[in-house]
Amino acid sequence: MAMATKSTRSPLVLGELEQSLMEHLWQAGEADVTGAHTAVGEPRGITLNTVGSALERLTRKGLVVRWKVSRAYHYRPALDRSAFTARRMIESAGKHALADRNLLASFLDAVTEADASALDELERFIAEKREQNR
Numbered sequence: 001m002a003m004a005t006k007s008t009r010s011p012l013v014l015g016e017l018e019q020s021l022m023e024h025l026w027q028a029g030e031a032d033v034t035g036a037h038t039a040v041g042e043p044r045g046i047t048l049n050t051v052g053s054a055l056e057r058l059t060r061k062g063l064v065v066r067w068k069v070s071r072a073y074h075y076r077p078a079l080d081r082s083a084f085t086a087r088r089m090i091e092s093a094g095k096h097a098l099a100d101r102n103l104l105a106s107f108l109d110a111v112t113e114a115d116a117s118a119l120d121e122l123e124r125f126i127a128e129k130r131e132q133n134r
Contacts, residue, residue, distance in 0.1 A: 011061035012088045017046065017054045022077065022084070025064060030076040032069070 014022065020040045025031060031039070033052045041051040055075050058064040063084070066073045079087070093103065111118050 010091055011063065012084070012091055015054075017044075017050070018058055020044075021051070021054055021058060022063065022081075025075060025077045026081045030074055032072045032074050034072070036075070 017040070021036055024036055024039050028035070028039070033048060033055060036055060037046075037048045037051040040046075041048065055064065055066070055073075059066050059075070063078055064075045065078050066075045068074075077084075108119070108122075111122065
């Protein structure tokens with residue numbers, strides 16, 4: 001008899017429904033199950049329970065935060081879209097790849113092409129991290 005094993009899939013890997021729910025939460029800021037179902041589930045013909053289960057999975061993955069209002073849970077994203085995207089990119093590259101000078105140089109080139117002022121923000125962020133690690 002095969003034993004059930006815990007999934008080794010990354011919490012940052014999302015199914016289609018989970019991704020759609022995250023997109024809805026990023027846009028709306030927060031939602032309860034009924035609101036999320038109306039926005040995401042109904043157009044797909046998905047039940048309220050399925051949407052609720054997907055929101056619970058996102059909660060267990062640490063991607064959404066929930067709290068109770070009366071008898072219903074409300075959900076909001078635990079991280080904004082850009083932080084989520086950055087974490088996915090880091091996970092894809094592998095944490096060891098972050099020490100690669102070529103990768104870092106490419107990242108800096110991309111950042112400065114997109115927004116030169118982001119380099120100033122990155123310098124402030126690096127200074128804060130150095131201070132925290134002292």
